Amino acid sequence: MSTDQPLVLGIETSCDETGVGIVRGTELLADAVASSVEQHARFGGVVPEVASRAHLQAMVPTVHRACAEAGVALADIDAIAVTAGPGLAGALLVGVAAAKAYALALDKPLYAVNHLSAHVAVDLLDNGPLDQACIALLVSGGHSSILQVPRVGGQELTELGATLDDAAGEAFDKVARLLGLGFPGGPLIDRAARDGDRDAIAFPRGMTGAHDDPLAFSFSGLKTAVARWVEARQRAGEPVPVADVAASFQEAVVDVLSAKAVRAATEAGIEHLLLGGGVAANSRLRELTAQRCERAGLRLRVPRPKLCTDNGAMVAALGAQLVEHGAAASRLDVATDSSMPIADVLAR
Amino acid sequence: MLALVLDTSSAAVTAGLVDCAPDQPVLLAERVTVDARAHAELLIPSLRACLVSAGVRIADLAAVVAGVGPGPYTGLRVGLMTAAALADATGLPGYGVCSLDAIAAAHPDQQDLLVAGDARRKEVYWARYRHGERIGEPAVSKPAELVAKRVGGSAMAGAGARLYAEVLGLPLLDGDFPTVAGLAACAAERVRDRAPGEVLVPLYLRRPDAVEPTARKPVTA
Numbered sequence: 001m002s003t004d005q006p007l008v009l010g011i012e013t014s015c016d017e018t019g020v021g022i023v024r025g026t027e028l029l030a031d032a033v034a035s036s037v038e039q040h041a042r043f044g045g046v047v048p049e050v051a052s053r054a055h056l057q058a059m060v061p062t063v064h065r066a067c068a069e070a071g072v073a074l075a076d077i078d079a080i081a082v083t084a085g086p087g088l089a090g091a092l093l094v095g096v097a098a099a100k101a102y103a104l105a106l107d108k109p110l111y112a113v114n115h116l117s118a119h120v121a122v123d124l125l126d127n128g129p130l131d132q133a134c135i136a137l138l139v140s141g142g143h144s145s146i147l148q149v150p151r152v153g154g155q156e157l158t159e160l161g162a163t164l165d166d167a168a169g170e171a172f173d174k175v176a177r178l179l180g181l182g183f184p185g186g187p188l189i190d191r192a193a194r195d196g197d198r199d200a201i202a203f204p205r206g207m208t209g210a211h212d213d214p215l216a217f218s219f220s221g222l223k224t225a226v227a228r229w230v231e232a233r234q235r236a237g238e239p240v241p242v243a244d245v246a247a248s249f250q251e252a253v254v255d256v257l258s259a260k261a262v263r264a265a266t267e268a269g270i271e272h273l274l275l276g277g278g279v280a281a282n283s284r285l286r287e288l289t290a291q292r293c294e295r296a297g298l299r300l301r302v303p304r305p306k307l308c309t310d311n312g313a314m315v316a317a318l319g320a321q322l323v324e325h326g327a328a329a330s331r332l333d334v335a336t337d338s339s340m341p342i343a344d345v346l347a348r
Numbered sequence: 349m350l351a352l353v354l355d356t357s358s359a360a361v362t363a364g365l366v367d368c369a370p371d372q373p374v375l376l377a378e379r380v381t382v383d384a385r386a387h388a389e390l391l392i393p394s395l396r397a398c399l400v401s402a403g404v405r406i407a408d409l410a411a412v413v414a415g416v417g418p419g420p421y422t423g424l425r426v427g428l429m430t431a432a433a434l435a436d437a438t439g440l441p442g443y444g445v446c447s448l449d450a451i452a453a454a455h456p457d458q459q460d461l462l463v464a465g466d467a468r469r470k471e472v473y474w475a476r477y478r479h480g481e482r483i484g485e486p487a488v489s490k491p492a493e494l495v496a497k498r499v500g501g502s503a504m505a506g507a508g509a510r511l512y513a514e515v516l517g518l519p520l521l522d523g524d525f526p527t528v529a530g531l532a533a534c535a536a537e538r539v540r541d542r543a544p545g546e547v548l549v550p551l552y553l554r555r556p557d558a559v560e561p562t563a564r565k566p567v568t569a
């Protein structure tokens with residue numbers, strides 16, 4: 001197998017997106033995604049069994065779409081990468097079963113990788129290689145962490161801070177539901193906030209007190225504060241200014257996220273800040289982080305929004321890095337791990 | 349006409365290799381492990397072990413045969429995803445077999461056989477067979493409902509039958525899980541005829557558990 005610029009197929013099924021991506025080294029060739037999000041909308045959240053059924057149905061057609069998009073045949077693939085965790089247990093199993101079968105049938109090595117590391121590695125596809133360390137702000141429906149990353153796509157990363165309660169994306173979903181905007185909350189709040197005043201309501205900034213962990217997050221109190229504010233309005237018989245609430249809530253989240261990420265990079269003397277995960281698709285988080293990075297003299301790396309949300313290309317991107325750096329492949333009896341620790345980049 | 353055979357509809361992780369060319373299919377290799385939580389880990393290594401022990405390469409295969417359930421979903425999906433991806437990667441046809449049929453295939457002489465798998469939640473997946481031929485579609489029921497509806501038979505088999513033997517009250521035959529031989533028997537004709545490959549659709553028999561949310565509780569009660 002060529003370890004230089006390997007052709008890697010990546011499979012992602014940790015939540016409700018069936019993602020299949022193909023990369024050659026750090027070049028993106030295909031990013032095919034089949035989403036079951038509409039099937040979950042009326043339940044106000046992802047229903048694991050519905051997601052798992054959809055993954056099984058969508059997998060082979062999505063692999064075909066990715067191959068067609070990339071203009072490659074399955075036989076050309078050098079390695080298979082797949083999300084082993086963290087994520088929904090039953091959903092992960094479908095992707096890993098597919099990846100193992102492709103690996104056996106094609107006689108190619110299997111790399112069972114960490115979803116969170118893949119969110120970081122995907123940056124290489126848009127912003128190219130980085131020859132030094134960076135700080136990564138990883139924010140999604142399931143995670144909110146600040147990571148120290150010695151090498152993007154490498155196997156060593158350290159968590160500097162994490163959320164003590166809800167993930168940032170979770171807070172978006174809950175507030176969107178409270179405002180009657182629907183599911184998933186992230187894009188809906190982002191859209192509603194465009195017509196609102198982000199300074200209209202002073203919502204609390206969690207974990208920013210003098211005695212709080214400077215790199216930890218908490219979004220549960222904010223979510224409750226938004227609910228109290230809205231309920232007070234409703235009890236008074238006054239209309240709820242949805243756009244202002246959305247904008248002010250969003251500002252409270254992205255203010256804390258970007259401030260702490262910039263602080264982590266500045267304190268560590270690290271010049272590059274990387275943004276990843278589904279919430280990194282949020283337009284205000286991108287804008288505010290860019291402003292603050294510029295002021296602090298940091299370089300911001302953030303992939304296009306489509307690569308921030310869950311997809312197979314990010315898994316392939318991480319797989320390609322592991323192949324290029326000679327990592328030992330996963331065994332074919334490797335297990336999924338729904339709560340895979342963030343520091344475990346590759347499961348064997 | 350070598351077929352790679354698998355089933356994950358029960359607590360068993362079943363893998364095998366069968367030559368379907370002769371009238372009576374010949375079992376070349378088999379790996380069965382009873383571990384309801386290890387389908388995803390063990391299935392591919394078991395299939396590979398079958399190939400290695402029989403000295404058969406992927407390129408020598410003619411078909412992939414998979415039990416499509418009914419069975420507990422998570423394990424069942426592992427088998428069907430595996431079979432679908434193997435068939436896709438190799439270009440081989442995939443053939444589905446109702447997993448209860450594969451249990452019944454071991455008892456072709458039984459005039460009226462009830463096959464029942466463990467559906468968990470105190471229920472069984474079941475179907476009835478006359479001389480190995482299924483009557484009607486597989487269903488999921490509480491064992492006591494089968495008795496009340498007089499879904500009888502002269503004998504029974506399957507892990508569900510063993511689990512609820514007292515309630516069901518029929519003579520219990522051997523064969524708790526679908527076997528490689530049983531699966532191959534149900535698909536051999538399609539393998540020999542080079543029938544078109546099938547989309548392997550799981551027999552779930554139940555809708556997903558999901559409830560639409562009720563009104564949100566206020567935080568300021």
Ligand SMILES: [Zn+2]
Nearest residue numbers: 140277278310
């Ligand atoms: Zn994600």
